[in-house]
Amino acid sequence: MTQSTLLLAVFKDIEPAAHGIEKLHELGVQESDINVISGIPVPGRFLGRPRALTNVSRIAMSGAILGMLFGIFLIYGTPYLYPLHVGGQPVFPIPMGWIVTFEMTMLGLMGFAFIAMFVDSGFPSYTPMEYVPEISDGKIGVLFDCPGVDQKKFVDELIKLGAESVAPAEARHL
Amino acid sequence: MTSIAKPFARPHAEEHEDPREHLMHDPLPRGQMNEMVMEAMHATSWKFWAVTTFLTLLVIYCVGYEWYVLIMQGQGVAGVTRPDYWGVFLVNTVFWIGISHAGTFISAILRVLKVESRRPFTRAAELMTTFGLIQAGFSIFMHMGRVWLSYWMLPIPNERRLWPDFHSPLMWDLLAITTYVLCSTMYLFLPLIPDLAMARDRSTGWRKIFYRALALGFRGTEGEWKNLTTAMNIFAFAIIPVMFSVHTIVSWDFAMATRPGWSSTVFGPYFVVGALHSGMAAVAIVLFILRSTMKHYKYFIRPEHFNTIGMLMLMVSMAWAYFYFNDYLVPWYGGDKWDKLVQEYTEKGPLAYLWFTMLICNIAVPWLLLWNKKWRQTPWLLAIAGLLINVGMWLERYLIIPVGVTITRNPFTWRQYYPRIEIPMTVGVFAFFLLLYMLASRLIPLIPVWEVQEGQESHTLRKIGKASVPAISELE
Numbered sequence: 001m002t003q004s005t006l007l008l009a010v011f012k013d014i015e016p017a018a019h020g021i022e023k024l025h026e027l028g029v030q031e032s033d034i035n036v037i038s039g040i041p042v043p044g045r046f047l048g049r050p051r052a053l054t055n056v057s058r059i060a061m062s063g064a065i066l067g068m069l070f071g072i073f074l075i076y077g078t079p080y081l082y083p084l085h086v087g088g089q090p091v092f093p094i095p096m097g098w099i100v101t102f103e104m105t106m107l108g109l110m111g112f113a114f115i116a117m118f119v120d121s122g123f124p125s126y127t128p129m130e131y132v133p134e135i136s137d138g139k140i141g142v143l144f145d146c147p148g149v150d151q152k153k154f155v156d157e158l159i160k161l162g163a164e165s166v167a168p169a170e171a172r173h174l
Numbered sequence: 175m176t177s178i179a180k181p182f183a184r185p186h187a188e189e190h191e192d193p194r195e196h197l198m199h200d201p202l203p204r205g206q207m208n209e210m211v212m213e214a215m216h217a218t219s220w221k222f223w224a225v226t227t228f229l230t231l232l233v234i235y236c237v238g239y240e241w242y243v244l245i246m247q248g249q250g251v252a253g254v255t256r257p258d259y260w261g262v263f264l265v266n267t268v269f270w271i272g273i274s275h276a277g278t279f280i281s282a283i284l285r286v287l288k289v290e291s292r293r294p295f296t297r298a299a300e301l302m303t304t305f306g307l308i309q310a311g312f313s314i315f316m317h318m319g320r321v322w323l324s325y326w327m328l329p330i331p332n333e334r335r336l337w338p339d340f341h342s343p344l345m346w347d348l349l350a351i352t353t354y355v356l357c358s359t360m361y362l363f364l365p366l367i368p369d370l371a372m373a374r375d376r377s378t379g380w381r382k383i384f385y386r387a388l389a390l391g392f393r394g395t396e397g398e399w400k401n402l403t404t405a406m407n408i409f410a411f412a413i414i415p416v417m418f419s420v421h422t423i424v425s426w427d428f429a430m431a432t433r434p435g436w437s438s439t440v441f442g443p444y445f446v447v448g449a450l451h452s453g454m455a456a457v458a459i460v461l462f463i464l465r466s467t468m469k470h471y472k473y474f475i476r477p478e479h480f481n482t483i484g485m486l487m488l489m490v491s492m493a494w495a496y497f498y499f500n501d502y503l504v505p506w507y508g509g510d511k512w513d514k515l516v517q518e519y520t521e522k523g524p525l526a527y528l529w530f531t532m533l534i535c536n537i538a539v540p541w542l543l544l545w546n547k548k549w550r551q552t553p554w555l556l557a558i559a560g561l562l563i564n565v566g567m568w569l570e571r572y573l574i575i576p577v578g579v580t581i582t583r584n585p586f587t588w589r590q591y592y593p594r595i596e597i598p599m600t601v602g603v604f605a606f607f608l609l610l611y612m613l614a615s616r617l618i619p620l621i622p623v624w625e626v627q628e629g630q631e632s633h634t635l636r637k638i639g640k641a642s643v644p645a646i647s648e649l650e
Binding site for chain 1: 208357360372391401415
């Protein structure tokens with residue numbers, strides 16, 4: 001059984017990083033064994049990578065529905081706890097029900113989008129992780145698994161394509 | 175006979191701007207931009223601490239002590255009494271909620287419309303939203319009197335069987351403002367995460383601990399960026415109708431009443447535009463102060479940004495004038511006795527000078543100053559225009575609330591309002607806003623560096639014939 005090593009290649013720019021990723025594909029590294037770390041959002045198509053998936057929209061939509069139901073409950077469900085008759089209006093008037101329902105729906109939508117961003121990204125996470133601070137200075141990091149025996153070959157190929165450094169990725173406290 | 179085109183008076187080269195005048199076409203390495211923003215946060219002079227100390231003392235006295243006096247002695251120490259129960263407290267509330275609209279407008283609407291010049295100042299505007307809403311909240315609580323009973327507004331089952339009345343616009347206010355505070359704070363935090371991670375990577379000591387905790391372990395992986403940008407897009411689209419709803423509902427606090435001068439169907443959009451008017455003007459002031467006082471900010475905040483803000487201010491001022499005229503004309507034409515009395519009291523009464531000042535500040539100043547590009551690109555001039563517009567917008571709220579309710583349908587209650595303890599408390603909330611902003615400027619990267627770099631990556635100069643023309647690729 002071949003043991004794999006996690007390497008981190010640091011590139012100066014998007015273009016050499018895209019070439020590096022292409023080379024990794026040629027060398028047989030699976031898409032799922034590659035991860036790109038960058039200081040700005042780089043669309044997958046720039047790097048020849050598949051589009052990243054996210055659950056944020058789905059969770060946010062669920063939040064919107066829950067918020068709407070809560071709003072409906074507030075405006076139409078609870079007034080009978082303490083019925084108030086105002087200006088000849090019904091106990092649960094429909095027009096103003098829209099206002100409360102709208103606010104609660106939007107709160108649910110955005111609140112859940114916020115939570116979803118945390119949940120889907122695994123935030124907060126204070127455990128050691130593979131990272132180098134140069135990434136926040138605009139460098140592109142490519143994390144990938146390679147067979148331990150071929151490590152030198154991978155390093156040489158990526159350096160040839162413009163990688164500034166290729167080294168075993170160290171998990172460190174951020 | 176052949177006609178020959180006359181040669182141009184000036185060669186084209188003179189008309190062309192240097193593309194590097196634009197931030198997006200004058201890129202610096204990301205590391206250098208990070209350095210500049212971090213240095214701006216760290217560099218403080220004795221002047222900064224002197225102003226901070228002064229503002230802190232002002233807040234302690236005007237908000238802390240005066241509020242204590244108000245709570246201990248009751249609302250009698252304030253100028254509010256029949257028929258003016260709301261007074262300056264509500265003027266401040268509406269004013270600060272208006273200011274808070276700037277952040278959402280700039281960050282959300284300009285993001286949705288992909289206005290590129292928004293990039294360096296979105297955070298400065300978003301902070302105004304959060305800090306403005308804090309002052310609005312303070313102003314409401316100050317006015318409550320028995321502020322410790324404010325939880326009665328919340329729909330919590332209790333043994334007294336009290337339940338909030340959702341028929342009341344004040345309850346809608348509570349829900350709308352709470353939604354807005356929560357959502358705009360989340361919206362401030364989301365794009366801040368990558369910059370907090372950048373600050374974490376470049377800090378030591380207590381700052382390292384602070385940024386490490388707030389950056390949540392962000393590294394910038396594909397998944398993290400995808401989640402972050404998706405959430406930001408949802409917020410950008412969703413917070414716009416919430417922003418509109420908040421000030422519309424604030425306007426309904428007045429318009430739902432049958433008081434003369436208040437019962438107006440145009441109040442919703444009129445208030446929203448008014449909020450944008452004061453908000454945009456406040457952004458101009460803040461950008462001028464940041465550019466003048468923060469190290470390296472002249473690189474990030476340039477005349478082109480003041481030009482964008484200036485154009486928006488002019489446009490919003492025209493919209494405000496349109497709605498004001500609508501709100502003015504219909505009661506004037508309608509001839510209702512009480513509406514007429516309110517209008518006459520406002521225009522010809524003892525406070526008429528406030529009405530004229532408001533019109534000059536809100537209409538004449540922006541229309542006379544902001545039509546000229548050169549003037550729009552002069553930061554100090556734009557800041558003065560912003561200051562005057564905010565004076566005008568504060569007066570507008572003063573004219574609607576305490577002045578407007580002086581004339582009621584019961585003439586025996588007519589009484590001119592004189593603010594008392596409200597004056598130092600107003601000074602206090604303004605000082606508190608400035609203090610929060612000053613402290614934030616030392617803790618939070620006010621320039622969203624990653625957004626600036628993202629913009630610079632997507633901008634190039636394309637050669638068409640003999641000219642270099644800015645071109646932009648779709649990066650987002």
